[in-house]
Amino acid sequence: MLNTLLFVLILGPFIAAALCFVVRIRHIRSFIVLAMACLLAAASLLLFVKGPFSHTPPSLLGIPTHWWILWGDDILLFTMLYYGFKHRHLLTKILVIFQIVCLDYFELFMVDHSKTFPLFVADNLSLIMVLIISIVGSLICVFAIPYMDKHEEKEGFQKSRQPKFFAFLVVIMGAMNGLVLSNNIIFMYMFFEVTTLGSFMLISYDRSEIALRNAVRALWMNCLAGAAFIVAMVCAYVTQGTVDAQKLIQAGHMGGIMLTPLALLCFAGLAKAAQIPFQSWLLGAMVAPTPTSALLHSSTMVKAGVYIALRFAPGYAGTFLSQCLAVYGAFTFLAASAMAVSQSNGKKILAYSTIGNLGLIFACAGINTPEAITAGILLIIFHAFSKALLFLCVGDIEQHIGSRDIEFMRGLYAKMPRTAIVALLGIITMMLPPFGVLLSKWMAIEAASKHLFVMVLLAVGSSLMVMYWARWAGILLSAPYGSQVTPERQGVLTRLPLLVLVGGAVVLSLCAPLLYSNLVAPILSAPSFSVRAGIFDNPTGAFLLYPVILVLGLGFICALYAARKARKARTSGPYLSGAQTKDPECFEGPMRKPVAVSSQIYYFESIFGEQRLTVWFNIFGGMFLALLIGGAL
């Protein structure tokens, strides 16, 4: 049973990818993707029901597993090298060759493969990750089916590139499942590299000059992460004589020399999660079609980075590395939130918000108390749902109104009422109580209150975050006077993922106490909260989740009722100092000419301008990284 589940979760997507790539018929491809999505979701649920395990599967076709891994790694790295040469990028070439040399030497001459330990170990953290990857990821793949048809139609490609696109879309999910379940860090490394190559392929999908440039940037930055990962493996093996992740975590307690590999692993995670100064690869990834961004941002790829940090967190608890990580994460949270304020491009706002939230998760890993780890894990769950939802909404909106700029989303409620409401819910679940993201943020802030710097950074960062979300939410609802709300038509495969995701984002928030006590509490060293009647309570504070939900829910119903009743009320045009013309959206300007009313959001270019801040933030980010690595050496 376990063997089958692991096979479906990890290798299933690879097989589906191969089929997608080979069978070039649209309907069959759609069917394969749909079937794989259902299968993955079901398998992840079954695995989840089975609970934690440690397991070594039998070798495939009688060849020892480590040979498969070595061949897999070599194929991957040589493919990357090929692209390094093709795009004439020196840094990629150097980094990949470095990895090839190190890896082959390490695997062939250093590692003793006769030592046995479980290859796959899953605790609740891994199981949660598998669920998120398989369910949220699958929904995104389903959404991609109709989306990509429309996208290709618009772009007018001569030959459909969908086979390759879907192949890599599903491969990333399989690789992520493998990454979070592996206990052997050599396995982890291979899956880590698969996500690197996969993201490169997906970003370069459009093959425009900018897409290629951004894809190459993503490639070299993630190769840097991969190189750090290899050095970490080698260091760990030299000092500890093992590649067993569980042993490395335990060994970390001894401190000293063991910290170097952990610091390097954190570095790999930070680069993967696009923390400043590596944010440019994730921002560049926005040129790709929306499902790509949704997948990379919400459930896979960047989550690999935070997963590594959280996985190894017990290993570096109480060290300088941990403190550095806390400050660094909080700094990224603030910096990304600040830069998001100056953006009008919806996708970029989402990208910065992802970077910020991941920073918050790193900060939680760095604070490293049970409360903070709880906050980090819950944030991974809630963020995945809300962020995937928002990306898909922006994709859908962009296909309808032809822009991803939030200024063009004014009055979206009149044009696309469904999507506007869904997007609004997504935004609200990202920033306000009683929803999960805020619950985790509350936990994070309370956990950080002993760390002065972290605290100040989080306080300022979270208010900036509220700012860019709130105005976007407002914009979606604004509608010109007298406009009629036109019902919206939406395909089943577009609507279904949106509805499941929005349902998940809302319902999971209601289930937060259950999630905590059943999933998170068992893996903590000590329980961080006592949960009773939906109230998270510990000596530091209390979050009255169910009472708040109850009252706000009642208020919500009253508000909805009142708003419905107010439809009968007389309407009036917007206030224009009494200089309105017959058209209520115009006022009488000079020479009695009608002037259309317009207004814009404040973007604070002079304060939070992206160009102005990026340089400084990169310098600071680099300094923090140097501190983090240097302190551990």
Add this chain to the structure above:
Amino acid sequence: MIRGAILVTIGVVVAPLLGGLIAGVDRRLTAWFQSRYGPPVWQPFFDVMKLFGKEKLVVNGWQVFCAYIYITAAMLSVVLFFLQSDLLLILFVQAVGAIFLVIGAFSATSPYSQVGANRELIQILTYEPLIILAFVGIYLVTGSFKISQVLLQTKPLLASLPLLYIALCYALTIKLRKSPFDFSTSHHAHQELVKGFLTEYSGPYLALVEIGHWYEVVLILGLCSLFWATSWIGIIVLVGLTYLCEILIDNTMARMTWRWMLGYVWTIGLAMSFVNLIWLHGR
């Protein structure tokens, strides 16, 4: 249980009455400063009653929705305060109301409403970190974010958190919509932006917003009272003096720009908060 019920009742019923009364006294005192006679103390209640009697006139139906959510959240935050709950939770619940009010303002196309909404967001951005840091200060002294722990203190918090209290007063001034920080909307007649982000809220819905504001005033003054929660006299003196200062500042200051506010309040306020927090940390 009975105590809880009484506290909830106080939160729901007494708080807005108190808030309205404070607004009335505020107007009387302001009139006195300006050598005017001023309206009766009950005027705010008359105003709200009159607003309730007005015809319902709607620019965008979402505003109605937002006004209701605002008053619910404001009420809930005050109730949580009286139930001696978690300070950060109270702030976040209060933020729900504040944000929905802004969303409502954004939903109307009037440029007054739009600009007002943008400015209100800047105000929220300015005061929120200060309030969070004040709470962190309270945490460092009492070891908890719960108000029930604050009330167990034997020494007034003000003694260990003087600078944080001043920083909180900046937040208070912004939240009360007093000069020099009243540029998103104001109680003064001479509003440069008509009524800022409240421009398009009218009639009964404006009345709801007004009552919500009373709740918020009580909440903020309640937060101030925590700094001398050891005796009733302390509370009354501290809150009374603070509010008098607010009125004085309101009447003597000119309205400034948002750039000035953000720069000034963040540098001075955050610096003071930080210094105070370091003192506490050093102990």
